[in-house]
Amino acid sequence: MKPTSTDPVIGIDLGTTNSCVAIVEDGVPVVIPNRGGYKTTPSMVAITEAGKRLVGHIAKRQAITNAENTVHTVKRLIGRKFDSPAVKSARMTCAYEIVEGPHGDVRIKLRDQLYSVQEVSAMVLQEMKLVAEEHKGREITKAVITVPAYFSDSQRQATKDAGQIAGLDVIRIINEPTAAALAYGYGKEIDKLVAVFDLGGGTFDISILEIGSGGVFKVVATAGDTFLGGEDFDARVIDVLVKEFYDEHKVELRQDRMALQRLKDAAEKAKCELSTVSESDINLPFIISVGRSNEALHLQRTLTRRELEEITRDLVERCMEICEATLHDAQLKRTEIDEVVLVGGMTRMPLVQSMVGDFFGREPCKGVHPDEVVAVGAAIQGKALLDESEELILLDVTPHALGIMTHGKKFEELIGQNTTVPTSQTKVFTTSRDNQTAVKILVLQAEGDRVDENNILGEFILKDLRPAPKGHVEIEVTFAIDSDGIVSVSAKDLETGREQSIQVTASSGLSEEEIEQMMEKADEYLVDRRQSDEFEAVRQQVEKLIAEVERLFPDVEHIVASSDFGREALGKARGVLGLARRAVEDRNLSALKEQNEALSRTHRMFKGVVSRPH
Amino acid sequence: MARVPRRPTGSGSAAAGGGARPAPAGEDAFLLSLVDGVLDESELSFVTGRPEPELGAALDRLAAAGHVVFGPPSAPAASPAAPTTGALDDDDEAGVDLEPERRRAIRELYDKLEHLDHHGVLGVAVSATKGQIRAAYHRLAPSYHPDRHFRKNLGTYKKRIEAIFARVTQAYEALRKEARSDPPPAAPARTPDGSSVPPARDSIPSAPRLTPTGSVPPPRPSRPTGEASSAPPPPAPRATYVPAPRSAEDAAAAERARRDALARKLGVAPRASQPARGSGPPRSTAPPPEAGGQRITQTRFKPLGSEPPDAADVPYAPPPGVAMSAAEVLRQRYDDVADRARSLRRDRLVAHAREAALRGDHAAAAAALAAASSLAPHDAELLRMAREAEQRAGGTRAKS
Structure with a gap:
């Protein structure tokens, strides 16, 4: 099939903790906000007691009370074998249950249902797809998805499969730091050697790119660590808190999944705060109850920036070691780098910024948004691939x-x-x-x-x-x-x-048939979801109209009470109100649409009546 | 006149030999591996050491099996390493989503690849600065990257575009690294493939790469570079300078290197034993490099120490640099043949160029002369002719 330049293509940054979607509109890349107005969406999926699927902010909001059925940091599991060390360590720290799949792959158990990692990732991707579709007002099927540069073949393939399950034609998988460089250099007439330092939620990547004035982006070298990211910084904080709590109360907090989830949230929050302030209070009342008397224990502590830097310095140093090795392999000197671009939420940490600055001997570039730049780059690459008038070309390397x-x-x-x-x-x-x-x-x-x-x-x-x-x-x-x-x-x-x-063809751990089945399931969800979205929109309108009509009712009744015609009309209006309420209760979309029509007619009539000159 | 056997064109890959046609064995396989459309019967007889009548019979057998055909010498562009449109089936062109002009440009560059050195591939002068080299690469790479034609039907052009891209990138990276590392005066200069060569010229020891005579010619694409080779491949002709006289030692080293490369190109790279038996690689007659990237050939010699038998049937990667002296000895045996074949080929190329020029096909003439000139890098006259032909070809291109 010949792609046309009118086919919209989105760029999705499928992050460890947050995801982001962008599109190029009239040559300008824009990040698409979700319904809540946020430009990034937590990469979290939950299943409620009623079996309802929650994705994004709503999943995150209920994570503490529903920790066992809320999946986070699924990116750390994608494309990995059940017996890999990565999965083993995830099983230690995750509140949700990880079990072995039929091919030695990883499955996640939520409310007695097994989900593959790809399926869960697909749920996040589908959400991003919906966000974009709502924005564009049309279906979107083509996407470029980003992965850490250091992802293996099977991890890339699994990500591609997740896209397929989500109903996306993944036209290309590109590396996150490369995408960031595309966003940085897009539309600029520059000729520079740029280092992209990407410390995200779960992974660290460093890429060196040559950006030419003709729109050439040539990756010179790339390296990274798929197990070095913000989560590890959080884990250090949690370690300290758990240890101190144990020393004081002789109670192991990790045994309680809910406590662990609360700790996680608190640690992440404190870490983020310490990027702007020098002290942060961690306050977790009733973190756990112990003994026969169910005595409640509380966790309260102040964490300083200095403390945080002390317990995480070696993680940042590991990043710098990887940078050093990468430059060495590329036969480049630190001084040859013309610009350093910081990507990923963790680069907000002052320690990271200062160590990167010291290493390269220059202030890192502040012109890009660390959370959005990757999705923007992916959107740009998508546009460049499909639109022949686009000069830009990305010359990537095999990591x-x-x-x-x-x-x-x-x-x-x-x-x-x-x-x-x-x-x-x-x-x-x-x-x-x-x-x-x-x-x-x-x-x-x-x-x-x-x-x-x-x-x-x-x-x-x-x-x-x-x-x-x-x-x-x-x-x-x-x-x-x-x-x-x-x-x-x-x-x-x-x-x-x-x-x-x-x-x-790298195996992502799923067979063709399984992917097919998952696609169908995802599609069903999409149909349901679209319908319920539409229902929700109409319902809101109807309820507003009901309220309006009810407000006007006494006035209208007073004005028209004397005429037969008026009484008849009032009777009809009462009927419409009743039908509309029932349609809302029954969640009957077609009936609701009908009553919506009738109600708005009634509403217009009523408004006409009350504005009647006396 | 002696017959010149060649591989049948349009027969697809050499793998066809394993499929439809029974593969020849033993000496015939070796003979077949030498058939490249250049060497004639008597030359082949010389190379294989088999008497001419016997060799003729062997060729007849191969011809009967469909492995070779006899005919006029192939045109330069139709040489086995670089097919022309003529060698392509019409099917290859069907449904290809490319402008005819673009196709022609791709074909032309692809056919020329083998004859160009790093600077030539990038279209820059030998004296080009780092910035010029980068600019040239940034100009070329996008137009020969498959993403330029994303999800289009490129047919056989995909391979060609990828080959060009790989070659252009190889040239750029080699020159980039070369420009980066300034070797100390006493240290031997490094070729792009890492093999060391003696300092080019004592008078300008500190900047050998900046002078034409000192510049170390890069390995050609799709030819074995020979990791273990101790000498660089021959200098390639360049339109921008006439080689200055070099020291005798230099010239000898270069000459030896050229012979090495040529001998290996002819597929007669010597073995430690049984030179004529069995394993003549059909490399020289193989179809064009599949994706045109760099080719690495390890020394193909049995290691001196015998390995303990191992149950795992995995291949063995011989360590480079083993048994090179044996190679030297055997190589000598083929040098003369290689030289003769080279001069014969050069003469034919020149004749072909004349014909083409008479027909008015300046592009073909230029390609032929460039090829001829690459076979005789010291022939200033040939170089001049090649340059003129290139200008004429450029002129006609501009007009059309």
Whole structure:
């Protein structure tokens, strides 16, 4: 299908704690506020006792009383295996129940129903989609979604699946720091080397980009840590509070899920406050009750900025270490960076700002909004892809090295980290045993420097090699990554020309059918949701009209009481009021629409009557 | 006159040999791997060491199996490493969502890729500054990035665009890094691929990369760069300067390097044993580089120490730098053939260019001469001809 430039495309920043949606309108990128007027929406999903789904602020508001059925920081679980350390640590800290899925993937249990991580992410995405649709007044199907630069293939694929479940055509997944750079450089005639320092709720990324005046955004290097973010800062505060509480009362707060959720909220709030003030009070009365007498205990404490900086300094230092390594790998000096852009809520912390400033030897750029810039960049990329008149082009890199496993379980790199895509590389290998007739090509993605933690992306076997002494049969292996990030690997027996190849599709942990099913479910929800939205809108109108008509009723009655016609009309009006009230009670949309019509006629009539000259 | 066998055009990838046609084995496989449309029967006989009648019979067998055809020498652009439109099926063009002009531009650049060095790919002078190089890249990369044609049907052009993009990016990154690291005077200069070369010229030791003679030519795309190679590939011709006389040692090193590259390009990279048996890689006759990125070939030699047998049937990546002396010895054996093949090819290219010029196809003439000139980098006359042809081609392009 040929995309037209009139197809609107949204950019979604699917964050660990907050999500944001943006769109380019007449060449100007705008962040779309949600119904509550907020430009970011908490990435939280809850299921109420009545089985109703809550997303965003309303989910967050009831999180304390419904902690076990409220999902947060789901991004930390996406695309991960149940037995991965990441999921293990999440199970320790999350109030909701995490269970193992059928493929070793992660499922979340809410009100006795199991949800995949993708489904939960899809709920957030669907909410963002709805926010945008309300704003544009039309359906929107195309989106660019951002992920941390350091996300693996399976995490990206899982994010893409979440988009699909939400009914979105995800035209591209782009890296968050890259998106931030796009937003920073969009429409500017600059020629600069820019560092994007992105410390968000759950992840840290650093990217170095070359921005050219012709609209070229070339990523030079990118690195990060998917387990370093605002949540870790919160956790440090919680650790301190829990420990002190235990020392004082010998009570472990973590055992109580509700207490833990309250602690989390308080810690986050205190941390945010300390970015602007030097002292913050943490006050949690009745945090837990103990003993037979159910004695209530309270938590009260003042946290200072200095204290916070002390307990979290090593986290910021870890960010700086990653920056250092990234610059080194790119063969760049700190002084060569022309501009530093701060992204992510955590960069509001004064300690982060000062350490970044010291590191690069310059004041970070203040021109971008740390919470919104990523969604804006995603929207810009979406526009650039679909609209040919857009000059902008993004030259991104592959954040992980790709290679195959060779003799002795060694990782043999074919495509290096930070290689600009699209790209392809070829290497020649030989057999490792005498008379070996088949060779197994195990496609690996390197996770950092730890060789044994490589992700297996796929494997295949090249057969019917000529039996020969080892080292005598040559196999040419070619890796290619296209501009959509799809990896294909082929192996060729140089003697016979026989070739085997695969297209590596990272598994997100869900099968096609499962995704289909989830899409249907999500679609049903959308239909329900749209209907209930419409009902809600009409109901509000009707109730307003009922009140108006009822207010005018005595006056009208007084004026027209003498005429037969008047009595008849009043009877009719009473009937309409009754029907309208019933339609509201029955939640019957078509009846409600009908009564809405009738009511507004009555209302007009009544207004006419009372304005009658006496 | 001796016959010149070549691979049938439009037959798709060499993998077809494993499918429809029975793959030749042993010596015939090696012979087939040498068939590149350039070497003729007697040359092949020389390379393989098989008597001419026997070789002729072998070629006949291959021809009967459909692996080779005989015919006139292929046009330069139709060389196996770079197909022209002629080699493309009409199907390839069907439904391609690109302007004809754009298609032509892509094809032309793609066909030229192999003959251009880093500066040539970016279209900058050898003396270009860092800023000029960056500007050139920023101008070129967007127009050869597949995102420019997002979700359009590009057919075979997708591969070509990606190949061009990869090559342009490779050139830029190499030059960017080169410009960044100033080697100390005593240290050997670094080629973009990291292999070291002797200092280019003692008289200007501190800034070898700024002088034409000192600039180290980059590896060509889609050719083995040979990680373990100790010498750089040959200097490529450039329209902007005439090579100044170099020191004898320099010239010898460059010459050896060129031979290395050529020998490897011909697919006769020597093996530690059984040079004529089995594993002649059909590389030189293979279809164009799939996505045109850089190609890395490891030393293809058995390691000296024998490995303990292992149950895992994973491939073995030989460490680079093993058994290079053996390679040197064997390489010599093919150098003469390589030289001869090169001069023959050059002459044919020049003849082809003349024909093309007579037809008025200046673009083809320029491409042929550029190719010819790349085979004989020291031939100033050829370089001049290539430059003139390029200007004429440019002129006609401007007119049209």
